[in-house]
Amino acid sequence: MMFKQATFEEPLLFDLGRKGRSGIDIPGEGDRDLAKTIPKKMARQKLQLPEISQVEVVRHFTRLSQMNWGIDIGPYPLGSCTMKYNPRINEDLAWADEAQGIHPLQDIETVQGALEIMYRLERALTTITGMSRFTLQPAAGAQGELTGCLIIRNYHRLRGESRDEIIVPDSAHGTNPASASMAGFKVVEVPTGDDGCINLEMLQAALSDRTAGMMMTNPNTLGIFENRAKKIAELIHGAGGLMYYDGANLQGIVGIVKPGDLGFDLVHLNLHKTFATPHGGGGPGAGPVGVKANLAEFLPVPLVERTRDGYRLEWDRPLSIGKVRGAFGSFPILLRAYAYLLSMGTSGLETSCKVAVLNTNYFAKRISGIKGLTIPFGNAMRKHEVAISAEAMFKKTGINALDIAKALLDRGLHAPTIYFPLIVKECLMFEFTDTETLESIDRYVDALKDISRMAYSEPEKLRASPLRTSVTRLDEVRANHPLTMCLRYRGKRPD
Amino acid sequence: MLEKHPYIPNDSSVLSEMLQAIGISNLSEMFLDVPISNFGSEGLQRQPLDEYSMVGQMKSLLSRNKNYGNRSFIGGGPWTHFVPGVIRHIISRGEFLTAYTPYQPEISQGLLQSLFEFQSLICELYGMGVANASMYDLPTAIGEAALLCARVTGRQTFLVPSSIPWEKKSVLRNYIEPQGMAVREVPYDAQSGNMDLARLREAVDEGVSGVYLETPSFFGTIEPDLTSVADVAHHAGSLFVVGADPISMGSFRAPGEGGADIAVGDGQPLGIPPGFGGNGLGLMACVDEPKLVRQLPGRIVGLTKTKDGTRDGFVLALSTREQHIRRGRATSNICTNESLLAIAATVYLALLGQEGLTKLSRVILNRTAYAVERLQALGLAVRFSGMHFRDFVVEVSDPGGVNSDLRRLGFSGGRELGTDFQELDRGLLFATTEIHTYDDIDNFAEALQKAAGGRK
Structure with a gap:
């Protein structure tokens, strides 16, 4: 399935708008001004907020939303997070x-x-x-x-x-x-x-x-x-x-x-x-x-x-x-x-549990045999989630759980929970909830097969992923280094 | 067999294919290790309800709630402010609504940028250097601030004004007492309702990790001089924590301008309806000093670049403080916070903008001044002198009875203060916002006079 996430070079709110604009009228704006003048010691000294019209605000957040994954867009198999469909009603x-x-x-x-x-x-x-x-x-x-x-x-x-x-x-x-x-x-x-x-x-x-x-x-x-x-x-x-x-x-x-x-x-x-x-x-x-x-x-x-x-x-x-x-x-x-x-009802909950467990075991069974992936800790039937180890793949090819996660994103599939639980090396922890379709699960199986094949033949391509998301792989070291850390608009810029 | 349900796509039609792939012949083989419970049908019905019937039940329940609208004047929060229509549309977008915490940043830039903007706006509002991506609510933010003060100073006592309500004191105790720390109350100034500087000077010593002050206070009074309080706290080597209402920041001195090290706040007024109190949004920020920033609890979004250096992007930063890495030694256990409501607040502040926030705070200031003036003109006793923002205390001889009468007259009543403050057992806490016109306030004042007058 073709996937390309929306990509906007969307400015920060602070870089939008124009002096004097605002996006909403305030009730009572034109009323008599009754309150006393605020003494200097109590008064605001300096305040700088963006000045943006309503349509610009709506477009800004609509564009941002389009650069975000949600259950409404596709599967979201984060283990221990139970990302099931949220009924609109x-x-x-x-x-x-x-x-x-x-x-x-x-x-x-x-x-x-x-x-x-x-x-x-x-x-x-x-x-x-x-x-x-x-x-x-x-x-x-x-x-x-x-x-x-x-x-x-x-x-x-x-x-x-x-x-x-x-x-x-x-x-x-x-x-x-x-x-x-x-x-x-x-x-x-x-x-x-x-x-x-x-x-x-x-x-x-x-x-x-x-x-x-x-x-x-x-x-x-x-x-x-x-x-x-x-x-x-x-x-x-x-x-x-x-x-x-x-x-x-x-x-x-x-x-x-x-x-x-x-x-x-x-x-x-x-x-x-x-x-x-x-x-x-x-x-x-x-x-x-x-x-x-x-x-x-x-x-x-x-x-x-x-x-x-x-x-x-x-x-x-x-x-x-x-x-x-x-x-x-x-x-x-x-x-x-x-x-x-x-x-x-309790009966629907029981069905929900059974289907979640069915989905996850179906997935676990279908991925067993994919080169480089194993399911540690025995063959017991899993319940609603399964922890997979990519340690074998990593040792042989250098492709780790993070690379696999990013490669899944490029295939229009959200990654599972990774590096958790800590007792599984190179862990990928999948949970297919009751609201996921068989077809989606099959897409994950196919994607993991494809990723495994690439890991053993052209690993450098996987390391370059993701390429089809709004941004390519991000530099987490830069985000945390004291010299480049930037936690607000007015902070140090990363460059 | 699998029951059919509209929320569950895999049903009996795919069951045998899936079971076959697993290599078992029926569903129960996946649960051989699990005991079976009997659920009965008393607490929850057995069979699913169809959407139409479910909606019927829910609507019938909801119809037994009354929305007072502009006839609600309850003080102490949550407050009923005007909520622009845009907000609900933005936060109902499935891409935000149905997302998880952005663990995979490349596919979650929308949420991360929105939260970065939220942090930036909170920093601007409070005059602070770094804000986190939200706390559950103000009481828990105060609790976390007290823990933060202790981690930074190594001291064990946290001072709060006695004017904060019981629920904040209770939450605070639950957050810090297990760590062997104590809360000590500084009596508020009986005349102004604000911090009593002399009492504070007596209370502060070298065991005090932080001094907390709220402005406007729970009684709606504005602290006249943050800097003097900051000086007392800093002189003793403790940190200064200010809880400030975000809308009041359009007119009044920001925590950062008044010498605060940490700012916290209740974000609910920022475009979020009261929701029976359930739409909490805690704000938390600190000055840009590594010893504080590295100890700040909660999620924090940072700006970075792509690895190839071609584009800016956002990620969760400083995660080594958090529970999934540091486990028992994390700065806090918080993970799920109030992201979607933080986005609501971001949209709200973006719509209002610079002038909007200034004007809105002035409108509320006017409304409050008008309400106080009207009530006094009608012979009612408004407690505490000085400038009020949104909240105010009226003293009557029988608060419970007055509330009943107010309700009979179609108003919501006020918060009875006697349960929290013995000395204010005649007090009712009210609030007025931009949704109340001067006419609404006139009607309310007259109703209150009638209710109070009939009980003298």
């Missing part, structure tokens, strides 16, 4: 005046719809995960992790225990150790065994009376289901710790098994992954946290309660950790997720 709903125009401090009677959406979403999430209650507050997955870790911290504190270690497998997302650290824990890393699952002996050796809990992703980032999850939970519980489920990979089991049935005590979910709300180029997202009944008292305030007189916000929760962000949650994202859940 949910956008219409999220932009309703009754969703965008409402204020969190309005009287409760005038936001009953919003509260019921939150209440119903919470109930749906508890059903899907086997948890007892959810907070919808966290702004993203990583903030959900922080919230979860704070709950673990307060749980032990209340019991008078000074447990300060969180166990994290070496295959974990980087956010896990980062979140545990933010919550004041020391991170203890446990290695992955040859079968791609957590090494139980090493895990047992890591347990002590300092163990506060374990953060686990299941299926893990190799795409393998940790089938000893229940056993691991027993070990952690036996040592006095709590089990935390990183929901980034829920797609691999959603609608099949509840994390709660696997022994997990807390979970966070990424609504912008499993539940099809848009990523928006990096947010807003939502990272609700669910807990078993014994931890519910620690959840952030407020929670939505249903009473005979309707829905209300419950603030009086003395053991709550308080707040992790200003708002009750990313309401427009929560609304989209609930609309998606209605569109799916």
Whole structure:
């Protein structure tokens, strides 16, 4: 398939427009000027913003958008990111005046719809995960992790225990150790065994009376289901710790098994992954946290309660950790997720999981045998994602995972996650979600075959890629070198 | 069998082909290692809903919300500002909306350039050297700023004015207490609502990592003299962090002009509707000093060139600070932030431009002055002297009752301050923006007088 990304030499906003132009009228501009003159000490000294007309602004951002990839343009198989189609109807709903125009401090009677959406979403999430209650507050997955870790911290504190270690497998997302650290824990890393699952002996050796809990992703980032999850939970519980489920990979089991049935005590979910709300180029997202009944008292305030007189916000929760962000949650994202859940039902979620797993295993099978690519950590059936190693190709041809990623871009296919998980050398981590077509997956297989052939015959051509994107390969060293680093319009220019 | 669903293209028609390629005969063979749960149908129905039926349910739920429009005067944020129509169209473009974080820069230049422009605009607004590509919201940006101050100074106490609301204090505690750090409050000046310099001087010592100040304050009052506060902070060797409203920057001294090392802000007023509080956008910037820049949390976009040197382009810079590289030792765990809303703010500032922002801040200043004047003329007590921007506190004898009456009269009521501030248990926090005409304000003032007057 022919691909050439739009290319504009689009100036920065600051280099557009003309003195005195503006793109919008301000209500009340012509009114009487009543306010006092601002004393010199308080007044703005200097302000320089661009001056651009409306049509120029629209063209600028439309052109920029055309130099950007999105699910709407083609497949986006980033492993652990679950880039599924974002249903357009949910956008219409999220932009309703009754969703965008409402204020969190309005009287409760005038936001009953919003509260019921939150209440119903919470109930749906508890059903899907086997948890007892959810907070919808966290702004993203990583903030959900922080919230979860704070709950673990307060749980032990209340019991008078000074447990300060969180166990994290070496295959974990980087956010896990980062979140545990933010919550004041020391991170203890446990290695992955040859079968791609957590090494139980090493895990047992890591347990002590300092163990506060374990953060686990299941299926893990190799795409393998940790089938000893229940056993691991027993070990952690036996040592006095709590089990935390990183929901980034829920797609691999959603609608099949509840994390709660696997022994997990807390979970966070990424609504912008499993539940099809848009990523928006990096947010807003939502990272609700669910807990078993014994931890519910620690959840952030407020929670939505249903009473005979309707829905209300419950603030009086003395053991709550308080707040992790200003708002009750990313309401427009929560609304989209609930609309998606209605569109799916638990049966649709089960189908979504099965198809995602089918897609990824189909892909894994079809690429096995491509020269230079291997699937490490055994033959177990993968779930929704698969980590491929290009180490063999790199050793023989010098073509690495980054080159392969760029070569895919040139074929009109977004690259997978690369160089993660860290335990796979020259890693390419693919996740084909349930909304991807068989034809797209086949295109990836064909593209990888072609890239492998070129790696062994004309590698220099691959190293030159990408050539069909808006810009060719970028110099990351220059971007980070103190002498050339430029982080704003007025910064040092790279040349 | 695979159920048919409009969002799931691979169905039973391709199932056998795919299973055959995998070398298995049915779907369940892929899940042999996974236990099966029973989901019931109580929390979520079993069968998918078609689009028409789903929309019916959602609309019926939404119809039970009331949008107060220009009869909303709730203070303390989020605020209802005028949102230009262009914004929704730009941020609804699938190329932005359905993109991931730009890990592959060559195919994501649109997003990267937009975020670079966002950073540049925030630097201009705040008079700062480097801004990140956004934080979740202002409370978390304050939390991250406190952590940043501690990393840079090696000190453990962060000072905040007691005038910030409970939710900010709570978030801040959750961000810094696990690191063994403490928040200490400096009582605000009871007359002006602003920073009490004498109390600040008493509170600052060699254990203080940073001094936080907000302008306008939570009560809407403008800090009269940033530089003096900066001097007190710097004299003790601590950093100065200013939380400034971005629209007020059209008229008032920027954090950078007043000696701040770090600026944070609530970006929601920049072309983003309230969304039940859920459209948070945190702004964060610092002076261009390597010891601060290298410790700044969050995504940062940098300008670079193509490897062949022929063209400019953008990439995520300084990623060695971040969790995916540094894991447990990262500056923060943040990855997903508020990119799309940062683009909304960028479009907003581009539309407004230089004159627009200056005029808009003046319009809001006028509206607020008018509201305060009208309320006082009607005999109502407006708390705190000095210049107000957008927010203001009115003291009444029974805030809860007044709110109920205001609602009966068709207005949204104000934020009751008694739960956050014992000493302000008669206080209601209101706000007025450019969407309120002088007539709207007259109507509101009269309603408030009626509500308050009936309860004396």
